[in-house]
Amino acid sequence: MNNNAKIQSIELNAWFGSKQVLKDINLSVKANAVTAIIGPSGCGKSTYIRTLNRMHELVPNAKMSGKVLLDSQDIYASDVDPVIIRRRVGMVFQKPNPFPTMSIYDNVAAGIRLTGAKKGKNLDEIVERSLEQATLWDEVKEDLKKPGTSISGGQQQRLCIARAIALQPEVILMDEPCSALDPIATAKIERLVVELKSNYTVVIVTHNMQQASRVSDFTAFFYLGALVEFGETNDIFESPKNQLTEKYITGEFG
Amino acid sequence: MLSSYAFRKFKNKLFFFLCLICVVIAVVPLLSILFEVISRGASQLNLQFLTANALQGGIGPAIQGTLIMIGLTSLFGIPVGILSGVYLSEFGNNKYASGIRLVNNVLTQFPSIVIGITAFSLIVIYVTGSYSPLAGAVALSFILIPIVARTTEESLKLVPNSIREASLALGVHKWRTTLSVILPAAGSGLVTGTLIAVARIAGETAPLLFTILGNSFFFQGFNQPMDALPIRIFFDSRQPSAEIQAQAWGAALVLILIVLALNIGVRVASRGRFSR
Amino acid sequence: MTKKITGDSIFKVVIAIIAASALVIFIANAYILTTGSSIVFSRFGLSFLSNTNWNPVEGRESFGVLPYVLGTLVTSGIALLIGVPLSLGIAIFLAEMSPRGVRVPLSYLVELLAAVPSVIYGLWGLFVLRFWMQDYIEIPLNKYLGWIPLFSGTPFGLDIFTAGVILSIMIIPTVASVSREVISAVPNSIREGAYSIGATKWEVIRHWVLSYGRSGIFGAIILGLGRAVGETMAVTMVIGNAIGPNAMPTSFFRPGQTLPSLIANGFIESPTPIEKSAYVGAALVLLLISIIINVLAYFMVTRVLKVKGGAVE
Numbered sequence: 001m002n003n004n005a006k007i008q009s010i011e012l013n014a015w016f017g018s019k020q021v022l023k024d025i026n027l028s029v030k031a032n033a034v035t036a037i038i039g040p041s042g043c044g045k046s047t048y049i050r051t052l053n054r055m056h057e058l059v060p061n062a063k064m065s066g067k068v069l070l071d072s073q074d075i076y077a078s079d080v081d082p083v084i085i086r087r088r089v090g091m092v093f094q095k096p097n098p099f100p101t102m103s104i105y106d107n108v109a110a111g112i113r114l115t116g117a118k119k120g121k122n123l124d125e126i127v128e129r130s131l132e133q134a135t136l137w138d139e140v141k142e143d144l145k146k147p148g149t150s151i152s153g154g155q156q157q158r159l160c161i162a163r164a165i166a167l168q169p170e171v172i173l174m175d176e177p178c179s180a181l182d183p184i185a186t187a188k189i190e191r192l193v194v195e196l197k198s199n200y201t202v203v204i205v206t207h208n209m210q211q212a213s214r215v216s217d218f219t220a221f222f223y224l225g226a227l228v229e230f231g232e233t234n235d236i237f238e239s240p241k242n243q244l245t246e247k248y249i250t251g252e253f254g
Numbered sequence: 255m256l257s258s259y260a261f262r263k264f265k266n267k268l269f270f271f272l273c274l275i276c277v278v279i280a281v282v283p284l285l286s287i288l289f290e291v292i293s294r295g296a297s298q299l300n301l302q303f304l305t306a307n308a309l310q311g312g313i314g315p316a317i318q319g320t321l322i323m324i325g326l327t328s329l330f331g332i333p334v335g336i337l338s339g340v341y342l343s344e345f346g347n348n349k350y351a352s353g354i355r356l357v358n359n360v361l362t363q364f365p366s367i368v369i370g371i372t373a374f375s376l377i378v379i380y381v382t383g384s385y386s387p388l389a390g391a392v393a394l395s396f397i398l399i400p401i402v403a404r405t406t407e408e409s410l411k412l413v414p415n416s417i418r419e420a421s422l423a424l425g426v427h428k429w430r431t432t433l434s435v436i437l438p439a440a441g442s443g444l445v446t447g448t449l450i451a452v453a454r455i456a457g458e459t460a461p462l463l464f465t466i467l468g469n470s471f472f473f474q475g476f477n478q479p480m481d482a483l484p485i486r487i488f489f490d491s492r493q494p495s496a497e498i499q500a501q502a503w504g505a506a507l508v509l510i511l512i513v514l515a516l517n518i519g520v521r522v523a524s525r526g527r528f529s530r
Numbered sequence: 531m532t533k534k535i536t537g538d539s540i541f542k543v544v545i546a547i548i549a550a551s552a553l554v555i556f557i558a559n560a561y562i563l564t565t566g567s568s569i570v571f572s573r574f575g576l577s578f579l580s581n582t583n584w585n586p587v588e589g590r591e592s593f594g595v596l597p598y599v600l601g602t603l604v605t606s607g608i609a610l611l612i613g614v615p616l617s618l619g620i621a622i623f624l625a626e627m628s629p630r631g632v633r634v635p636l637s638y639l640v641e642l643l644a645a646v647p648s649v650i651y652g653l654w655g656l657f658v659l660r661f662w663m664q665d666y667i668e669i670p671l672n673k674y675l676g677w678i679p680l681f682s683g684t685p686f687g688l689d690i691f692t693a694g695v696i697l698s699i700m701i702i703p704t705v706a707s708v709s710r711e712v713i714s715a716v717p718n719s720i721r722e723g724a725y726s727i728g729a730t731k732w733e734v735i736r737h738w739v740l741s742y743g744r745s746g747i748f749g750a751i752i753l754g755l756g757r758a759v760g761e762t763m764a765v766t767m768v769i770g771n772a773i774g775p776n777a778m779p780t781s782f783f784r785p786g787q788t789l790p791s792l793i794a795n796g797f798i799e800s801p802t803p804i805e806k807s808a809y810v811g812a813a814l815v816l817l818l819i820s821i822i823i824n825v826l827a828y829f830m831v832t833r834v835l836k837v838k839g840g841a842v843e
Contacts, residue, residue, distance in 0.1 A: 276619025365760030429541035457647025
């Protein structure tokens, strides 16, 4: 057990029905750092981060075993409510999914409102702060009442980030957040990711190795459901220890 | 005082049970209907009851009438409905077809008693001059055709275009393609839609009230009123005699068995092709 | 070359003509109803809609459908009030909440409600539901709340309220199945977004799934209303067959009459041409109400579609 770890998985296995998709993953994610998860399609990276905020179990037939410790508390303990975990571990999805039936303001405020906070100065402040942290405030501050889907794809994704941040989670999970975006929007979000780590712990899944080397401090390489290698990003990309890692990095497959 | 979080958890559980209760509340009448029809109707079922005419305390004419109605209506209505659906699906990219589609949709919402009045005026008054199974079949066709046309169009639309293209590329005429390739490919969907429509008209009463009127005796010709199970049930239920009311339950049991048989036929037909 | 074209074009023309059967049916109905009711409308004009009398006696004829229009609206209103919440609960349960094993059998049971013929609902209503309503609902309500006009009268089970209750059961399959389809069509990405900010299952359904599917659900409700308005046999058998000014729906517990039940009860026996014409007039009014409801539904759904910018099925 790593004491610097914000969130770590221990002997984590996951299945969809009888098909096993994750095998014995032991991975410690350091606090206030960006950890990238890379690997070819189907290697289990998305499934992995979904076990970290208990979204995996929402899929019918999904099963898991093992532990996930958030600050040394097992989030899969029987007395733990997934709803609470998801407030502490937020998520941004591959395709931006702002709520279409809500305004930009309401999108950001949604999570807070669930816990009973009423409209008022307090809520306004939280919304502004979250949008600022997501570097979206200046672009939408005149249009807060417009629907969440009325902005561009890149802006929508930053809105989703603001929505997650509004709850002040401890960990932010990002599942290939730029894969549906153009290069300019991608660059903005990459800059944002690096800024976020001062306040949050970030785990980002990406199929783009250059992105991983640009934004992350640590990198984990997954292959066929197993964790092949994990270490500081520079080490992984410049001197990988595992032959498989090297083959992937140099583009021999994947 | 519940904390906000505990209250949210409570609401979550509460609404789960409320929704479950809704399901239970809906199923109770169904079970009650089935129970009452079976328990009150079963005692009526014997050979005499099923084959004798009304004067002898039987529902033979009603059963015969329902079968005749199903037969006559299907004979005319099913081909017309299916071919209409074929037209809408395979040739239907124009204004005329859009109009037909709209009219069909409106027709499926027509109250059935309105159809009864129209069939009465059309056939009983203008054509046969008397209550007639023909009028009843026309009335039921007015209901059957729009439904079958719509379900046929939907089933045919599900057939992948690649099949049409493959057949046409082999040099098969479009009409042949449609009849020999596409219709069979839509097979179970077509059968399902048709059987559901037939089950529906088998149970219809209102269109028959003014067209075949009801009769104590077996079929007497196309110029005479005729009996049918739904009509028999309706009229018998209004009689003051407990004996005759009991017959209504017996007739109801027979009708439900016919309708259920058709509905189960639907299930069997659709299981053959795909399992959901 | 010519042979191929002829074969296909003959086929096309033939089935195009067959497809015109829909037009024939519609025109036949429209024609018969308008000509058949011309006698009563030319005699009474629009007062046919506001009159409450139904007097066929020669020399004193007076016909009006107001009580039956109101009766139709009141019974349908009761049906929606009771049936829609039940249907939504069922749709939500089957689409979002139920464990996999019970989902198929339960949905089949709900579908079976639609397979029961209307006349059998009426039979059950007449001999079973009626007594249950009378003893467990109407008499107690009348006893404690009888001072409210809506609950006044001497309840004996064959009245507007029982008719409304039977209608509510009959619209459940329609409203529930369409609502369920609408709910299932809500994209999963919305649910995931909601779960990811820590919403409970019920919160996801209430704040996101239902609001996204709002217009479709509304369409389902209107479909249910259309069904309730046109329903004939079950209503005829339990509504008590009131006629004339007595049929005005002043209380839940008094016998009443809807447009369909009026026609079912009286058309055959009516001896005079003018009374027959009055029944046809009632049928025309019923048809117009039914068409208006469906057109309303169409416009409401498409208007909401435009506002949402395509965020529907």
